[in-house]
Amino acid sequence: MQLTFDELGTPLRDTTFVVVDLETTGAPPGPEGITEIGAVKVRGGEVIGEFATLVDPRAPIPPQIVALTGITTAMVQAAPRIERVLPAFLEFAAGSVLVAHNSGFDVGFLKAACQGHGYAWPRPPVVCTLKLARRVLSPQDTRSYRLSALAALVGARTKPTHRALDDARATVDVLHALLERVGSVGVHSLEELLDYLPDVTPAQRRKRGMAAHLPERPGVYLFRGPGDEVLYVGTAGNLRRRVRQYFTGSDSRGRIREMVGLAERVEGIECSHALEAQVRELRLLGAHRPAYNRRSKNPRNAWWVVLTDEAFPRLSVVRQVRDGALGPFSSQARAKVAADALASATRLRTCTQRIPAAGANAKPCVLAELGRCGAPCAGRQSVAEYAPSVRLVTDLVEGTDNSALHAAREHVDALAEAEHFEQAARRRDELVTLLSGVERRHRLASLAAIPELVGAAPDGSGGWEFAVVRHGRLASAGVARRGVPPMPVVEALVASAETVLPGPGPLRGAAAEEAGVLLRWLTRPGVRLVRTATPWAEPAHGAGGWRPWLDRAATANALEHVG
Structure with a gap:
């Protein structure tokens, strides 16, 4: 599809490429492991700079790697460590397009090293000459897509030797030869090259014009199908750029490719900023429930814990919010955990039998009378005796008293002191879930008021x-x-x-x-x-004061999982 003038982007002849190659100890990507970095900076077919250094990997180099690269442990002992090399390499490559043969390997090591030593990865555009060669050259053109085979095919001036700078120089010649080939199919700009690399069907490419009318502004986009139904809803900081990515194969999810194949047009809603776009997306998901959004399966995915409306109330997990509800919780399972923890702390009954009031001193629970239930519940109490348990729940929900939380924590402490550690950990995690619901209820309700x-x-x-x-x-x-x-x-x-x-x-x-x-x-x-309009204040007896305890609980949970 012919691009419009404003979509041509940066001509390849004006694009600065930094072709990089790494040698490593053979270990997986991590903070260490790089033994050598070689890079060549080119623009317009001319070399404008080179970068090469050995790197101390802080570990012995295995014999098989020594045999492959010729780099020995003795050679790197006096070399700089990666945390000293990274700033210089990042400065050398700044503002350029990174190129590597099998770029996932080299970029993976560089990203891991940056992350391990506190450097921000600049997220440059990346071109993989291995992927580009597979798109350009058929099996009849080359017997192999290895760098050595491609270098021989294109007549590279430098032979790959498994040393970083030599391999980077060879990759430069491979890159230039491949760029000459893609020019014959209409790829003349960096943007076209990045679009060309993924495996995109002609139908996807033809639909790229569906994004042409969208503004380069933040907003919400809606893909609409043959019957003008909404197929997918998303947000973007730049509507035109984000929607165009759907037609370049950058998203490999099968359901998204299927959605793009069905789409007939894209509607954009410009927003003032990202917050407005996020809120509009939520509302559109709730209104249209598009088939290709995972979140649309349940756009109001919230569960609540409520007291049942009966003489001896119990806690129930429901979807329909009402006054006095605790939550919201992200799943029914979490809401159930919180309900069980609160029932245990307040001594509310947990059986589902409906128990009517039958006088001041009645014992209406049949199960309790038959001796089949030993729980501290309404089976052994009058309505008046049961009322304090109900008040503990309502006071916690309204933020006027958090005695129920203290009771639950005391139970955790008692189990730990008795060395029932597994049970104590389980009760602790249940209390954490309950506290999260209490905190969320109080914070959201305070804002909504x-x-x-x-x-x-x-x-x-x-x-x-x-x-x-x-x-x-x-x-x-x-x-x-x-x-x-x-x-x-x-x-x-x-x-x-x-x-x-x-x-x-x-x-x-x-x-x-x-x-x-x-x-x-x-x-x-x-x-x-x-x-x-009114002061924004949260209840004094909410979950705010529990933050130190929650931090300790999170630390303990993490240590248990490590152990």
């Missing part, structure tokens, strides 16, 4: 991104670029914001996932509250 709140986040360029939040929903979003007075923008956003009437439940009708997204954005470092 505010009629109107305006937050501002720096956009990184001297401007501000604004969000108007009403009862846990995004009501309006906008930006004030650098140099634009922010408060008139805020006033305009508030005046045009969506009217939100509070609904039932602790979240006042807001979707748990949307409220969670807003909460995370509002509590990010650097975000400021411009104004709030």
Whole structure:
């Protein structure tokens, strides 16, 4: 498909390539293991720089590797270590396209070394000459795709020797020969080369024009099928660039390829910033439930723990939120764990038998009367005697008393002191799950209770991104670029914001996932509250004071898994 002028990108003749090759000890990628780095910088077919050094891998080099490369342990003893070499190599390669033969190997080692020594991987474009050769050359053209065979085929000036700089020089000649071949099929820019590398069907390439009308702005995109149904919903910082990637084979997931094959058009919704795009995506997933989004299978994936409405209430796990609910929890299993932990701490009954009230001192539980249930529940209590257990639950949910949490922790401590360590660890993990539900309930409910709140986040360029939040929903979003007075923008956003009437439940009708997204954005470092209609405060008896205990529990859990 012929590209438009603005899509031509960077001509290959103006692109700077850094062709790199590594020698290693043969160990898997990690912080150490590199024994030599060789790199050649080229542009327009000319060599403009070379980089070569041995590297101390901090480990002996195995004999078979010595036989292959000729690099011995004695040769690298005086060489610099990788943490000293990396800054120089990253500076040499800065702003360039990395090229390697079987690039996954070389780039994998470089990324692992950066990660192991605290250097940020710059995420450069990468061209693999092995993949490019397999796209360009048929089996009739070459007997092998190994570097030595390709170097011989193209008449490389340097013979590969399993030494880094020699192999990098040979790869330069292979790269140039392959680029000459792809030029004959219309690949003349870096962007076209990166699009050409994956195995893309002609049908996918023909559909690339479906992204041409999209702006290079943040937003939400919708792929629509033959009947204009929504097939897939996603977000992007740059709508045009992200959607074009679907037609270049960069996403190898089978279901996404199938979706692209069905798509007839792409609709874009421009957003002020990433937060607005994320919220719009959630709402569109809930409205359309597109077949190719995994999240759309259950867009309101929240579970709650509630007290049943009967004389002797018990805890039940439900999907429908209502007043007095604890949660949300991300799964039914987690909600069940929290319910069991809370029932144990408050001595609520756990059987599912419906027990009616039958007088002040009645013992209505048949199972208890028959001696088939020894649980401390309504079978041995009157309604009045059972009421304190119910109050412990409601007080915890509302944040007025967290005695139930202390009771659960004391039980964990008692089990540990009695050296019942496995049981103590299980109860500890159950309490962690309960605490997460309590914390999430209190934080989200506190946000949802505010009629109107305006937050501002720096956009990184001297401007501000604004969000108007009403009862846990995004009501309006906008930006004030650098140099634009922010408060008139805020006033305009508030005046045009969506009217939100509070609904039932602790979240006042807001979707748990949307409220969670807003909460995370509002509590990010650097975000400021411009104004709030009522004070934003969380319960004093919530989970906030339990953070040190949660940190210790997380450490203990990690050590147990390591052990």
